[in-house]
Amino acid sequence: YGEVADSIQGSRIHLIERPRFQSEQAWQDYADKLTELARFTLSQGVRLAYHHHMGAYVESPEDIDQLMGRTGPEVGLLFDSGHCYMGGGEPIEVLRKHIDRVCHVHFKDVRKAVVQLARNQMWSFPDCIVNGTFTVPGDG
Secondary structure, eight states, X not given: OOOOXXXXXXXXXXXXXXXXXXXXXXXXXXXXXXXXXXXXXXXXXXXXXXXXXXXXXXXXXXXXXXXHHHSOTTSEEEEEHHHHHHTTOOHHXXXXXXXXXXXXXXOOEEOHHHHHHHHHTTOOHHHHHHTTOEEOTTXX
């Protein structure tokens, strides 16, 4: 599951302008709804795997922490090493912290020099893709 409401991932809008929850209550309301959805999908035999993503509400390691801390154990985590790094995290640290919730993985590598350009020049997510931020494991 990837939240795309208000997402800027498909637009040429600076990543810094991504949507954010504006209050603790907004975080909790979202987490409660997500937990309810995950309970339903689990009752149908499908574990929900939440995909943190650039340009969306849950992007940074702090966002991942908030989501995992506020949702029930029914909500799994789709861990994405490339998006984790792009979001400012060290993938191994985030993975270790939330390993019990990981139920799906997207392993990709990033080109650190391109990530630095993306941050310094405030690229959009499409700019990151076009300029080769993400690559196959071992290439970055």
